[in-house]
Amino acid sequence: EVQLVESGGGLVQPGRSLRLSCAASGFTFDDYAMHWVRQAPGKGLEWVSGISWNSGSIGYADSVKGRFTISRDNAKNSLYLQMNSLRAEDTALYYCVQGVPGDYWGQGTLVTVSS
């Protein structure tokens, strides 16, 4: 059974940093591209960032480019999102997503940016 378990969310002040993690199991992790998608409260889906199976291709939404860094550790079956210079508008539920298109989604980790 495919499982994606996000962690690392929480309440953080504007300008601070946070690192999200996604632990993957139930599939061959390094066979798949992985993505982060977020959803602000009551709003639609926003694709945040994606990384190919070997980290050779990486993309970011314009809204996070230069502030967020995606990475993966295939030996640990894990996906990460380093979020720096956080803003109030980054407040959202962050989903870890397997594949292109997104076949499996985690349940999300909530990030709240507020003073």
Add this chain to the structure above:
Amino acid sequence: DIQLTQSPSFLSASVGDRVTITCRASQGISSYLAWYQQKPGKAPKLLIYAASTLQSGVPSRFSGSGSGTEFTLTISSLQPEDFATYYCQQLNSYPFTFGPGTKVDIK
């Protein structure tokens, strides 16, 4: 960046109705389009990929069509469990943008 628009943004329909949602891309994306369904409090669920390929386990009342810049998601006979929000996503090039969503509500 490729922008996606969806129409309508909201629709009210009855069980048994045929429902069509349109997604338009700001530039050609071939068939690199997916459709998702999201219910309140739940993660999105993949319905269709490559514009018209039904994901395994998705009921056949769902279908997708289109290529280039215009795409449609059709539900042939709306069921009670289909009341949800539907999103399209382009997978042609980074950033993999989503459409703003279409909420399907009960009339």
